[in-house]
Amino acid sequence: MEHIVIIGNGISGVTVARHIRKLSDKKITIISSETEHFFSRTALMYVYMGHMKFENTKPYEDWFWDKNKIALKKALVKSIDTENKQLVLDDNDHFAYDKLVIATGSKPNKFGWPGQDLKGVIGMYHKQDLESLEKYAPNNKECKRAVIVGGGLIGIELAEMLHSRNIPVTFLVREDSFWNGVLPQEESEMINKEIIDNHIDLRLGVNLKEIKSDANGKVKSIVIAETGEEIACNVVGLTAGVSPNINFVKDSSIDTNRGVLVNRFLETNTKDVYAIGDCAEQKVAIDQRRSIEAVWYTGRMMGETLAQTICGKKTAYKPGHWFNSAKFIDIEYQTYGWVWAKPKENEARFFWKHKDGKKAIHVNFDKTTREFIGINTFGIRMRHDFFDKVLTEKKDIEYVLKNLANANFDPEFYKQYEQEIISKFNTENNTSIKAAKKSWSLIFNRS
């Protein structure tokens, strides 16, 4: 029986294993050194915040793996011997495979800052990071101040986490406005405000110079490069992005760049070796996507796709329309299609913001054809189904606005803002769009 070995028990590895099991009787082993069982990485923050227990982050009960004959092995893979089709483990044991899936995810970036390996310097990615955080920042007595370096999604999550235990946080962001490489200025400013409203000391346009140590090798303070200001702190969170976790692949015959290089079928240059999820790098990026996508659902989709190929039905990875979501402290964010930080040549924008400053939408559409390109929505939930269909059918901005009530996914009895949004658009664009009535058949009619 063919033995499929998967390195990494994150969403990608587990999804491919589950789907292979659905399609076949192949022998499956998942190897991980992080945890015994699959857990939801995105939920680690809620464990620290006390919303959940670690148990609650496991999407499957522990008996699931046995029942589905998916073997779990707790070990660290040191290297891959592709010639003999075997892995070398940390105890120097050899572990044979017939087909290998590399799904090792990412690791936090460190840019060689002085002091980056001191006690009290943490990332926020692995289960072990959670344990360190619990150790160094259990409360605001032990940790008088924490400094977070790097203004991305993990950075703001870590800020929210520490804030939930009333630990003062200084948040160093290299850009001159939060996440403005991805978010247009309007949204980025809205999030700046959200951060400041939560009493987080946000420093924009600054870089870390060094982390200073006390006598015991523990963090004492950090120094800001631009101003030379020294900030006393007990914990430093490094959240300046992530990169593929593939050091152990580098010495093998498998081609790598920043990640493990794969073609559209998620195959590497080496026969019977595949890579999926955050650690995979498309040789040629797909559509307007990045070549490495560290996103939960792309990992899952690659897993769904690769299982087909491994089970004999060769299938290319063809992700559909781009979408994503996040939550910035109390502001939920969803995006469908593309809304670039800066409009492209052919693009026109429409922005609406509620007066409470916590809800906004930003629509991107083509100047001439009026075709809908994408939407950012803050504090208002929208239907994935609706926008997926709009994008597939290349509907125009008028259609989207007219049917905005059908796109709304907020809980019942929430105040709706379609009228306000449409009238703002009409005023700005000299149009006379009228909201269509909510239509169940339109909402539920799947494409």
Added chain:
Amino acid sequence: MKTLKNIGLIICFIGFTIFTASIFTGTNKVSQEIFDSWVSQKVKSKFFIEKAQKEIVGKELSAYQLSSKIISIAKESDAFEKSQEKINWNNIIKVKWNKTSKNFVYPLVRASATGWVPKNQGLFFWLTFGLAIIGGLMAFGADYKLLGPAGIKNNGIFQHSATNRGIIGIGAFAFFVIFYVLLYFFPNYLINPILSVNPIKNWMNGNESDQWFLYGFMYCSVMTVFAVRMFIKYRHNNYQILRTSVVLFFQIAFAFLIPEILVAFNKPWFDFKNAWPLDYDFFFDLGKDWSLMSQGQVGLFMFGWGIFLTLVIVPVMVYFYGKRWYCSWVCGCGGLAETLGDPYRQLSSKSLFSWKVERWLIHGVLVFATLMTALTLYIFFAEIESWKELAFGISAYDVQSTYGFLIGSIFSGVIGTGFYPILGNRVWCRFGCPLAAYMGLVQRFKSRFRITTNGGQCISCGNCSTYCEQGIDVRSYAQKGENIIRSSCVGCGVCSAVCPRGVLKLENGPEDGRINPTEVLLGNDVDLLKLMNEK
């Protein structure tokens, strides 16, 4: 603000302490007059009357001493009567732990209470309910500032002793369980608490308060204080605000005020929202002098309404809106679970094993309730007395009282509410309520209600499952892009509220496509979606 909260908690705690401690204070003095009136209603045995007259009347005894004396005399009396050559069964008192105290002993203890409390009922009300309510409102009111800006604030829930089965949680559990046991079976030990609400009962319809009035008043007060907590915690969420307001309204108006007002006008006590089979004794009184049918037009209307509610309103409403219209918008049990129980919702087990137990138990209770009611109707139409043996030495009355004891008291009260801090709120609604089982069947097979999953947005974080009070593993559906169609869902809306990515929405829509099993989620390759989802 933190100080305000602590002061509130202390005041509330003082109120509860006085309330609880009052159980151990005060004495009883049975006057000749009280004794005669009690005896004339309750006892036939000469032996008992003579002995009790000697040992009880005119003496100053604690509630415990008085109760024990009555019970031991009753036992002696039964022994004596049974030793007679010709046993007169009318003279037998039949001592049973779960009946004698509440039916036989309680009325005498209630009537003979003396001490500070009976003389200062108004003040005592303020020292107990007054302090507890004011303190509770202060403590929860302070959260308006303490929780920070509006939003989901579940910080520290699993790190706090009260909400993660710690010492405080176990203390609350013990308190609830003991309270329910006393309330259902030994109200003779709750005399002072019962007296605390006596002025209100007097004012409402001129009657004397009993343990059920105490319970009703407590229920409404607790729900009100915890509803304020919900309003603050979910002030950004209109679904939660509206739902909490409505369920509180139904409790206060329909379960408390209207029945009391009916009584004030000499009409039968009736809760218009309590539907069979939750209202399991709806048919018990058929044929009796005091049944609804024999209480004029109003009674007849109530009887008709009760049947119409169960047979028409309940299923039709479940078809259009799901069982949530009842369970989390109207029902009293649900109302308590959603207010007092809300801090415990994360404790419900999400394991597959619990789901199995749940299905056997809840449907078992539904079958039990149905058979018992069928038997009740049978003896009514066949004109058989309820105490008459039908088979195996069992009478219809035995079946009814077994249900009342096991399900009506132990399961719904002692376990159903007492176990909130251990098994999560909704223990009764999830494992025991026969009406929930009935509506669940309708919801599962014929309803427009569903929790829609928003395409491929789920990140499997598990907040939804963690905060599902009914123990539904919401995530297991959401991460597959599948709508949640579960008979047990009471539509509280909290899964949707706590979702950080806007994945879940409770809604009513066409039945077609409501159940949508998927292999691959929206967002992946269209051909793959087609290939896998449509085979």
